Amino acid sequence: MQNLISREDYDRLILDYDTWLFDCDGVIWHGDHLIEGAIEVLNYLRRQKKHIIFVTNNATKSRQSYKKKFDKLGVQADVLPKNKKVYVIGETGIEEELAEEGYQYLGGTDPEDNTLKPFKIENFTPDLDVGAVVCGLDTSINYTKYCKAYQYLRNNDCLFVATNEDSTYPAGGGILPGGGSIMAPLVLASKRKPVATGKPNTTMLDCIRAKHNFDPKRSIMIGDRLETDIEFGKKGGLSTLLVLTGITSKEDLQQSDIPQDRIPDFVTPSLGDLRILVSKGSSSS
Ligand SMILES: O=C(O)[C@H](O)[C@H](O)COP(=O)(O)O
Numbered sequence: 001m002q003n004l005i006s007r008e009d010y011d012r013l014i015l016d017y018d019t020w021l022f023d024c025d026g027v028i029w030h031g032d033h034l035i036e037g038a039i040e041v042l043n044y045l046r047r048q049k050k051h052i053i054f055v056t057n058n059a060t061k062s063r064q065s066y067k068k069k070f071d072k073l074g075v076q077a078d079v080l081p082k083n084k085k086v087y088v089i090g091e092t093g094i095e096e097e098l099a100e101e102g103y104q105y106l107g108g109t110d111p112e113d114n115t116l117k118p119f120k121i122e123n124f125t126p127d128l129d130v131g132a133v134v135c136g137l138d139t140s141i142n143y144t145k146y147c148k149a150y151q152y153l154r155n156n157d158c159l160f161v162a163t164n165e166d167s168t169y170p171a172g173g174g175i176l177p178g179g180g181s182i183m184a185p186l187v188l189a190s191k192r193k194p195v196a197t198g199k200p201n202t203t204m205l206d207c208i209r210a211k212h213n214f215d216p217k218r219s220i221m222i223g224d225r226l227e228t229d230i231e232f233g234k235k236g237g238l239s240t241l242l243v244l245t246g247i248t249s250k251e252d253l254q255q256s257d258i259p260q261d262r263i264p265d266f267v268t269p270s271l272g273d274l275r276i277l278v279s280k281g282s283s284s285s
């Protein structure tokens with residue numbers, strides 16, 4: 001693991017990597033606040049003709065909504081172009097993505113399920129067409145949604161899919177429970193383990209590879225979390241750069257029991273540190 005310190009260290013990255021995969025929460029932004037210098041660095045990388053891909057586990061927004069968020073924050077980004085019903089624990093992000101893929105869904109933001117009234121199983125008629133429960137970060141999670149999802153999951157033929165297993169996430173003002181923590185009660189109740197599609201699982205990388213051509217040896221994954229971003233990059237044979245603006249702290253890195261597949265190749269306090277290249281111009285330009 002190399003701490004990036006000098007101008008030469010950052011220059012080396014520019015020379016060595018053509019494809020840069022960026023985690024979002026904790027790397028590009030915290031909630032609605034951009035990490036200082038992030039835009040300048042992204043713009044600089046674009047000027048250097050680097051291929052930039054955003055890889056987030058946060059399913060509260062669809063790719064279209066992320067595009068709007070990127071636009072609002074002034075970050076240039078392009079949306080990647082893409083039969084039974086799905087019961088959703090999550091927000092509009094999952095709903096819009098399912099709709100785009102042609103799936104009908106229940107739950108999610110439906111006001112009927114966003115209630116704090118006690119759940120009465122005798123009043124519940126399961127939809128026999130539900131073939132999957134998809135669970136992601138849901139900031140309005142409640143007992144009714146858990147009860148309905150659990151009823152569907154009692155049928156082993158009903159798929160159980162999680163967008164990610166992140167325990168926490170950096171939410172602007174502080175660290176909050178993440179998608180994995182929302183999913184945990186369902187795992188306990190159903191005694192089932194979901195298929196998790198987000199980082200560090202290779203499903204996400206397979207989807208990216210289906211849309212983008214890149215050489216793993218000339219690619220780098222930039223993230224704020226060892227057990228998702230860094231493990232994801234290493235599994236895919238990419239180089240990895242950890243920033244300390246999100247979940248993983250300097251103290252965490254000093255632990256002696258970090259598994260080998262989670263040790264990043266490089267560490268720098270913030271993505272904004274790469275501004276050193278912008279101000280002086282890269283030796284590679
Ligand atoms: O639980 C979640 O959804 C995630 O922890 C979180 O939002 C991750 O976002 P990322 O850091 O992958 O952009």
Ligand SMILES: [Mg+2]
Pocket residue numbers: 023024025026027223224225246
């Ligand atoms: Mg993150």
